[in-house]
Amino acid sequence: MFFQIVEILGTFAFAISGVLVALEKRMDVFGVLIVAFVTSVGGGTLRDVLIGFTPVTWMVNMIYVYAILGATIFAIIFRKRLDFLRTSLFLFDTIGIGLYTVVGIEKGLAIGLHPIICISLGTITACFGGVIRDILCNEIPVIFRKEVYATACILGGLTYFLLRKFPIDYNFVFVIAGSVVIAVRLIAVKFKISLPSLYKHEMKN
Amino acid sequence: MFFQIVEILGTFAFAISGVLVALEKRMDVFGVLIVAFVTSVGGGTLRDVLIGFTPVTWMVNMIYVYAILGATIFAIIFRKRLDFLRTSLFLFDTIGIGLYTVVGIEKGLAIGLHPIICISLGTITACFGGVIRDILCNEIPVIFRKEVYATACILGGLTYFLLRKFPIDYNFVFVIAGSVVIAVRLIAVKFKISLPSLYKHEMKN
Amino acid sequence: MFFQIVEILGTFAFAISGVLVALEKRMDVFGVLIVAFVTSVGGGTLRDVLIGFTPVTWMVNMIYVYAILGATIFAIIFRKRLDFLRTSLFLFDTIGIGLYTVVGIEKGLAIGLHPIICISLGTITACFGGVIRDILCNEIPVIFRKEVYATACILGGLTYFLLRKFPIDYNFVFVIAGSVVIAVRLIAVKFKISLPSLYKHEMKN
Numbered sequence: 282m283f284f285q286i287v288e289i290l291g292t293f294a295f296a297i298s299g300v301l302v303a304l305e306k307r308m309d310v311f312g313v314l315i316v317a318f319v320t321s322v323g324g325g326t327l328r329d330v331l332i333g334f335t336p337v338t339w340m341v342n343m344i345y346v347y348a349i350l351g352a353t354i355f356a357i358i359f360r361k362r363l364d365f366l367r368t369s370l371f372l373f374d375t376i377g378i379g380l381y382t383v384v385g386i387e388k389g390l391a392i393g394l395h396p397i398i399c400i401s402l403g404t405i406t407a408c409f410g411g412v413i414r415d416i417l418c419n420e421i422p423v424i425f426r427k428e429v430y431a432t433a434c435i436l437g438g439l440t441y442f443l444l445r446k447f448p449i450d451y452n453f454v455f456v457i458a459g460s461v462v463i464a465v466r467l468i469a470v471k472f473k474i475s476l477p478s479l480y481k482h483e484m485k486n
Numbered sequence: 487m488f489f490q491i492v493e494i495l496g497t498f499a500f501a502i503s504g505v506l507v508a509l510e511k512r513m514d515v516f517g518v519l520i521v522a523f524v525t526s527v528g529g530g531t532l533r534d535v536l537i538g539f540t541p542v543t544w545m546v547n548m549i550y551v552y553a554i555l556g557a558t559i560f561a562i563i564f565r566k567r568l569d570f571l572r573t574s575l576f577l578f579d580t581i582g583i584g585l586y587t588v589v590g591i592e593k594g595l596a597i598g599l600h601p602i603i604c605i606s607l608g609t610i611t612a613c614f615g616g617v618i619r620d621i622l623c624n625e626i627p628v629i630f631r632k633e634v635y636a637t638a639c640i641l642g643g644l645t646y647f648l649l650r651k652f653p654i655d656y657n658f659v660f661v662i663a664g665s666v667v668i669a670v671r672l673i674a675v676k677f678k679i680s681l682p683s684l685y686k687h688e689m690k691n
Numbered sequence: 692m693f694f695q696i697v698e699i700l701g702t703f704a705f706a707i708s709g710v711l712v713a714l715e716k717r718m719d720v721f722g723v724l725i726v727a728f729v730t731s732v733g734g735g736t737l738r739d740v741l742i743g744f745t746p747v748t749w750m751v752n753m754i755y756v757y758a759i760l761g762a763t764i765f766a767i768i769f770r771k772r773l774d775f776l777r778t779s780l781f782l783f784d785t786i787g788i789g790l791y792t793v794v795g796i797e798k799g800l801a802i803g804l805h806p807i808i809c810i811s812l813g814t815i816t817a818c819f820g821g822v823i824r825d826i827l828c829n830e831i832p833v834i835f836r837k838e839v840y841a842t843a844c845i846l847g848g849l850t851y852f853l854l855r856k857f858p859i860d861y862n863f864v865f866v867i868a869g870s871v872v873i874a875v876r877l878i879a880v881k882f883k884i885s886l887p888s889l890y891k892h893e894m895k896n
Contacts, residue, residue: 303630312630326536331736333745335538340594340603377591389750398750412827417617419626421829425713425722432721508835516842531741540743545799545808622822624831662809 284380289348291377292302295321296352297363299414304360306418317353321345323410328402332392375466379459380433381407381421386441388457390419400438407434408463429469437462489585494553495580495589499575500526502568509565519626521619522558526550528615533590533607537597563648580671584664586612587639591646591663606642612639612667634674642667694790699758700786704780706762707773709824714770716828726824727763731755733820738795738812742802785876789869791817792844796851796868810843810848817844817872839879847872 299320303313320340329337339345356363363370385406389399408424408431415422424430441458468474503542504525508518527544544550561568568575592610594604601643613636620627629635646663650653713723713758722808723843732749739747742894749755766773773780795816818841825832834840878884 306626306630308626308630312627314638315630329533330740331745331747331750332540333743336597336599336603337536340536340599340606341601346602392746394746394750395753397753397756398746401750404540416621416826417627417630419829421623421716421718424825425718425725425827431725455760463813480574511831511835513831513835517832520841522833535740540741541802542741543803545741545804545811548805548807551807621826622832624829632785636826679732 285344285378287376288384289294290343290373291380292321292345293352294347294373295410297356297370298348298358298411299358300353301363302414302418310357313357314350314353316417317356318349319417320410320414321349321352323413324381324406325385325410326387327409327413328388328406331405332388332394332402335402373472375463378407378430378434378466379462382437383441383455383459383460386395386438396442400435400442401440403405403438404431404434407431422443429466429474433462433465433469436465488585489509490549492581492585493589494549496585497526497550497556498554499578499582500615501554502561503579503616504577505558505561505565506568507619507623509685510610515562519555519558521622522561523554524622525615525619526554528559528618529586529611530590530615532614532618533593533611536610537593537599537607539593551601576675580668583612583635583639583671584642584667587667588646588664589640591643601647605640607649608643608646608687609636609639612636634671634679638670638674641670695754696788697786698794699754700783701865702731702755702758702781703762704787705820706759707780708784708821709761710766710770711773712824714827717729720767723767724760724763726827727766728759729730729741730820730824731759731762731828731865734791734818735795735820736797737819737823738816738879741815742804742812743800744798781880785873788817788840788844788876789847789872792847793851793865793869795849799863806852810845810852813851814844814847816839839876839884842878843872843875844877 296317299317300313302320303316306312308316319349322337322345324339326339329335346466382403383401386399388406389402394402411430412422413423437458440461441454444454499518501522504522505518507525508521511517513521528548529544531542531544534540541683564571590608591604593611594607599607616629616635617627645666646659649659649662706727709727710723712730713726716722716724720768732747732755735748739745769776771883791815795813798816799812804812821834822832823839848866850871851864854867855862
């Protein structure tokens with residue numbers, strides 16, 4: 282129940298981030314809706330397709346569709362005032378990433394994949410909605426350039442597999458690993474930490 | 487038999503629209519062929535992958551491959567004179583969209599998906615070939631910005647599910663829903679109706 | 692054993708080609724890794740998804756992940772000196788294309804697909820990693836414009852099905868078809884042969 286609410290909040294926040302990017306690109310209502318949709322469920326969809334879990338999740342659980350439709354309508358109506366919500370949205374988005382990462386890892390574990398692959402699946406679930414959003418908007422994906430987004434997912438994933446080596450309650454592992462993702466991202470954004478661009482580094486030499 | 491012919495005409499028209507875009511981007515013969523292919527079968531392929539219907543349709547029914555190869559050769563040879571055919575191509579293309587929409591809806595129904603998801607599948611089948619074409623050509627997908635393309639599909643899909651509530655012959659529902667898609671698009675193009683760009687609207691305020 | 696080594700060399704060379712493109716786009720470490728990954732296994736992944744062979748190959752055989760991680764670390768460390776290796780890398784890359792083409796063809800044959808579809812699968816396996824790399828880097832895929840890359844794969848594929856009509860040892864067919872791919876590409880690059888851009892041709896008239 283708690284996780285379900287978190288997931289809906291995450292889906293909602295992801296969808297709004299899609300709406301904002303699409304509005305900047307001067308898309309029409311349909312384009313905005315599609316970009317909101319893809320940003321929200323694109324990562325999970327790619328994960329499901331890669332592991333053969335079809336029909337993909339959002340096709341069989343309508344909660345995603347309703348959350349995204351709601352978020353899109355909400356974001357279009359309040360598009361001039363979303364700045365007031367920026368902090369809440371950032372928080373939902375970050376919580377969503379934490380949850381999506383662990384959900385992705387567990388989908389991989391459930392079919393017996395290697396830990397490295399499970400962490401990849403978690404990272405894909407959390408990050409590739411944004412990647413597909415940026416491709417549809419004709420941009421180089423932002424997470425390839427400056428966000429410590431994937432790094433947070435990978436660290437959370439490593440925590441997950443580390444904790445599983447100990448006799449710890451399963452729900453606890455889930456929450457701690459998700460929290461690591463959230464904490465890393467919050468810290469990185471607060472202190473403006475980002476991965477070095479290898480190219481710029483090159484230029485300086 | 488009738489539907490099969492319509493489908494081939496639609497595939498043909500989609501492929502030619504791909505060739506024209508690829509030629510403008512100065513692609514070589516191979517690039518032109520791939521873009522033609524993707525424009526024609528990209529939407530149905532994405533639908534098949536999302537619902538786990540694999541190998542995807544064009545791999546097991548060679549008619550698509552032959553139609554696309556034929557269309558590509560035809561379009562390359564007559565590329566300087568295709569303007570004469572613009573009206574016919576537009577018509578085939580529009581008929582193809584109508585048919586593809588209903589075909590996509592029925593693929594979803596066949597595996598028991600929710601009507602909203604079925605309409606999404608119909609829209610994906612009809613529209614996402616063009617979306618992938620535009621991504622390959624490094625453009626923001628045109629249907630996100632100005633074409634009343636997806637809207638026509640969605641209205642046709644709603645018609646489909648509305649009619650199914652009545653005791654109407656199945657083939658009739660199929661034809662009417664497809665015709666709504668076609669009619670909406672023809673009317674929209676004739677009267678230059680398009681969805682508002684929310685951003686431009688914003689600017690004017 | 693021999694094929695396994697060739698496959699690892701090909702994966703390695705593809706990954707390095709991804710790293711080089713990503714560095715030029717000023718991506719951070721994570722972006723570089725993802726682009727390396729996609730360049731290496733993107734084609735095979737698309738093939739697996741299209742034929743429903745899931746979880747996709749790199750998720751169940753860790754050798755790819757290790758080869759790509761190794762190649763990425765190697766390429767980042769030696770990024771200023773990779774010019775010395777350019778010839779070796781080009782050779783590995785070309786050998787990889789030859790091998791990937793035949794592997795893709797055989798995956799299609801194994802599930803009874805039509806020769807044209809099998810050749811498409813071989814070409815997708817060999818070429819679409821580069822296509823996805825270019826899309827992620829916001830470029831029109833290079834193979835649509837100037838490289839005789841896909842043409843080599845198609846010619847190799849035709850050779851494969853031609854030879855199968857004769858009572859020739861299976862391994863021999865495999866090697867000859869792969870070698871045709873390699874030879875065509877080497878000759879094309881050496882003599883700077885490329886497919887004509889139909890558009891430029893148009894302009895000259």
